[in-house]
Amino acid sequence: MPSVSLTDDGRFLSLDTGGGILRFHAIWLRDNATDPATRDPGNGQRLITMADLPADPRIAAAAIEGDTLVCSFAPDGPTTRFPLHWLIDHAYDRAIGAGGRGRLPESAEAWDAGLNGTVPSGDIRQMRADPSALRDWLGAIRRYGFAKVTGLPAESGALFSIVDLFGYVRETNYGRHFEVRTEVNPVNLAYTGLGLQAHTDNPYRDPVPTLQVLSCIENSAKGGENMVVDGFACARRLRAENSGMFDLLADHAARFEYAGSRGVRLTSRRPMIELAPDGELVAIRFNARSAAALTDVPFERMEAYYAAWRRFSEIIDDAAMEVTFKLSPGEAFIVDNTRVLHARKGYSGEGYRWLQGCYADKDGLLSTLAALESEMGEAA
Numbered sequence: 001m002p003s004v005s006l007t008d009d010g011r012f013l014s015l016d017t018g019g020g021i022l023r024f025h026a027i028w029l030r031d032n033a034t035d036p037a038t039r040d041p042g043n044g045q046r047l048i049t050m051a052d053l054p055a056d057p058r059i060a061a062a063a064i065e066g067d068t069l070v071c072s073f074a075p076d077g078p079t080t081r082f083p084l085h086w087l088i089d090h091a092y093d094r095a096i097g098a099g100g101r102g103r104l105p106e107s108a109e110a111w112d113a114g115l116n117g118t119v120p121s122g123d124i125r126q127m128r129a130d131p132s133a134l135r136d137w138l139g140a141i142r143r144y145g146f147a148k149v150t151g152l153p154a155e156s157g158a159l160f161s162i163v164d165l166f167g168y169v170r171e172t173n174y175g176r177h178f179e180v181r182t183e184v185n186p187v188n189l190a191y192t193g194l195g196l197q198a199h200t201d202n203p204y205r206d207p208v209p210t211l212q213v214l215s216c217i218e219n220s221a222k223g224g225e226n227m228v229v230d231g232f233a234c235a236r237r238l239r240a241e242n243s244g245m246f247d248l249l250a251d252h253a254a255r256f257e258y259a260g261s262r263g264v265r266l267t268s269r270r271p272m273i274e275l276a277p278d279g280e281l282v283a284i285r286f287n288a289r290s291a292a293a294l295t296d297v298p299f300e301r302m303e304a305y306y307a308a309w310r311r312f313s314e315i316i317d318d319a320a321m322e323v324t325f326k327l328s329p330g331e332a333f334i335v336d337n338t339r340v341l342h343a344r345k346g347y348s349g350e351g352y353r354w355l356q357g358c359y360a361d362k363d364g365l366l367s368t369l370a371a372l373e374s375e376m377g378e379a380a
């Protein structure tokens with residue numbers, strides 16, 4: 001049976017859940033009160049600002065009724081009810097930041113070449129018809145940072161139907177979509193037959209496009225396989241090998257730029273390995289073609305920074321980190337462009353390779369996934 005006890009001064013309470021004790025402060029409980037004057041019962045949005053909260057509220061009384069904590073405040077304030085499961089889900093009385101710098105987000109799982117042969121994939125016809133198939137595919141993208149799509153028509157514009165599953169296309173100076181095929185006088189090296197080192201797209205934008213979709217219309221050329229690499233796994237490997245190198249890439253801003261088309265001068269100033277304040281991995285930016293002159297690394301550390309960059313690049317190029325597949329017409333893949341790097345092998349000779357790409361954003365994808373999960377329950 002859960003129980004609750006109050007400190008003498010009412011500054012916090014201790015909830016014994018049966019599985020451990022969780023402490024909650026009066027100010028936190030008052031801020032998160034569920035009464036209709038604090039939170040709109042319709043849309044759930046907060047109706048108060050900090051000015052409406054007393055600076056030093058106290059808990060006057062707390063009791064458990066069934067599966068609810070009932071709480072009242074002094075000197076005034078609403079009596080409010082918190083479902084116990086909500087308190088447990090939102091508990092902050094734990095070791096925050098455990099796992100140290102470079103820890104993975106809770107929903108992510110690091111991978112390497114061992115994932116070859118078991119690439120997450122979804123059939124678009126099935127995902128349109130069955131919300132659980134869509135939920136599983138979106139969940140795989142949250143977990144692994146990429147997934148394939150099959151069952152598309154091998155025709156121009158088919159890639160938009162993938163974005164329609166969860167969100168909206170993000171248009172850029174490359175257009176609503178871009179053609180990835182060999183061009184004369186290309187504005188970007190992607191539009192040649194050259195192999196491309198694993199990279200994240202458009203690190204010179206801030207914010208970067210957080211998702212990229214690439215769909216295949218024709219792929220009869222020799223070569224041209226696609227590769228993906230888990231940037232989070234590479235960063236963690238660098239840290240395990242040499243934490244000083246990891247820190248150099250996390251603690252100093254790199255510079256990226258693109259000025260390959262008339263009227264476009266995109267620049268950004270961000271680290272190659274971006275961390276949240278508690279050390280959790282947020283994003284990887286890595287793109288040899290778009291790297292600009294480094295001007296934010298102290299003189300004393302510049303050579304060490306280059307050594308760290310070189311080692312990170314070697315890890316990214318290591319076949320042990322790489323998952324490879326060749327797209328057939330009617331297939332596509334999506335990558336979390338803040339985490340997973342993509343690459344392609346060079347192609348030439350007989351045949352033709354035509355892919356189309358577009359960008360979209362991960363907030364919409366994660367929102368659709370969370371809404372599906374709350375409607376239908378999480379995957380078994």
Ligand code: FE2
Nearest residue numbers: 190200201342
């Ligand atoms: Fe790319």
